[in-house]
Amino acid sequence: MSLTRRFVLAAGAAALPLAACSDNKGAGGAGKLTLLNVSYDPTRELYEDINKAFLAGWKGAPLDIKQSHGGSGKQARAVIDGLQADVVTLALAADIDELATRARLLPANWQSRLPDNSTPYTSTIIFLVRKGNPKGIRDWADLIKPGIGVVTPNPKTSGGARWAYLAAYGHGLKQGGEAGGRDYIAKLFKNVPVLDTGARGATTTFAKNGIGDVLLSWENEAYLTLDEFGPNFDIVYPSSSVLAEPPVALVDANVDRHKTRAAAEAYLNFLYTPQAQEIIARHHFRPRDAAVAAKYAADFRALPLSTIADFGGWAAAQKAHFADGGLFDQIYKPA
């Protein structure tokens, strides 16, 4: 690299903050809009397909859709810190609530703006075990036996982990009320050797790195693991679990700044169409659309599911269990 070229680059760098403002809107040339979908971990493959289908039917101005994935809580934190999400599609409502309360990026009533509590699909938490289930893991009671390694991500940063935690706590509640729930959770996390920040990291820990005997997994993530690693794993449905509702929302402050409100609204509404619901079902998420759900009924086992309402809603559950000093902090001691 010649000396002159270096000086040009250095001069360019000095003007950097000025140049940077163009890099969202001007990404693909004049007039092209970019939607940024900030999502949680296991939806990478889902939204790749959704984006293709949506763009194929999109009649408006040229549009590009970008994705960012990570643990749900971590992603919410990034949006609060200024990641310019036009839409957020996170693992649970509490993380989107944070965007409303901490940074006022969207109104507090965001969840009532779209059908079904703004959750176009549901999912649940099930077990993934090694082929042939060598440790004989059938239900929640088996997870707290001595010598069982349970892999689940960190409930502080991962939405899936919070649903898994609530499913486990719900099991304890049924056994012995609040004391039973607390007791069960404490025993369960004694068997957790490592906490990854997101669901995908936990899946990698379990499936690729061979750590643990059972993975507390999103149902969709468990099936995806079977697709990827085939015969090395078995899925085990516990006797009960939790109805996980991963919501979607428009980030008002950002779409107004980017002038992308119309496109973002259309994108979120598209998730409720039969076409998108089919894609959702094919990726092993449980569709809301009755007709699509009926068509794929064989793929989704029915089991008793507690809902977030059983735990007092997300605001209460977040405070009681996951906030600083909550139950999780009280029972979890890293090994």
Added chain:
Amino acid sequence: MTAATSSEPMVRVRLPGVALVMVAVSVLVMAGLILLPLYVVFHEALLKGLPQYLEALKEPDAISAIRLTLLVAAIAVPLNAVFGVAAAWAISKFEFRGKSVLLTLIDLPFSISPVVSGLVWVLLFGAQGLFGQWLLDHDLKVIFAVPGLVLATILVTFPFVARELIPLMQQQGADEEAAALTLGASGFTTFRRVTLPNIRWALLYGVLLCNARAMGEFGAVSVVSGHIRGLTNTLPLHVEVLYNDYDSVGAFAAASLLAGLGIVTLVLKTVLEWRHSGELSAGRKH
């Protein structure tokens, strides 16, 4: 990198048995720790054949990651080169108060975790940060965009050039510059005609190391990236994304580029040490 060869003449001695064992052990450890992983990277990358490997590198997200990595290095490395020369010049040729403080500050990035090097920019320029609201009001993006990645990289690679130059320039002293100045040369001419030729190989050496680290940095850029695919993922971040997507070939193909960069750096470094060991010797004693 510090004690590869010595500029003093080698004294030939017969190695006793213990020394032979030590040499054998270190060769084995090197093979296990460096050659084996290197082999695995290329093996996994080429597992499904060369066409698949090339296809993985032609993915739009991969190309964007390569471009971004080059762009970030192209900004961060020259800036650090300029800064490194200036700092080394000031420290080695002049006496002033606070010199040791400046030296400590230059070394700071070596001792703080890259996560912190990333997080400080979030605290400054994030939406909730010190300048966050002002940046938003003026539609400027720093964090989760190229400027944030550049800032994080600059901070992490800050010491490389300066650290390479300071010992050499201290050893050379200020006599030649003083002579040039007495003969009537201007400050800039003195720098260009006297100082720069004396330090050019050490400077190149420092730039090489700085560049290797700038392109390979993961922790600090991960914090400020926002992980937007095809927009703010640098090559190391792209490797992680693909690995987590179960795309082994893609992940290791991208990793092989980084490994290749490492090898090129190593070769250039060796050539430099071999051809210009005299002009580097002071630098390699720290």
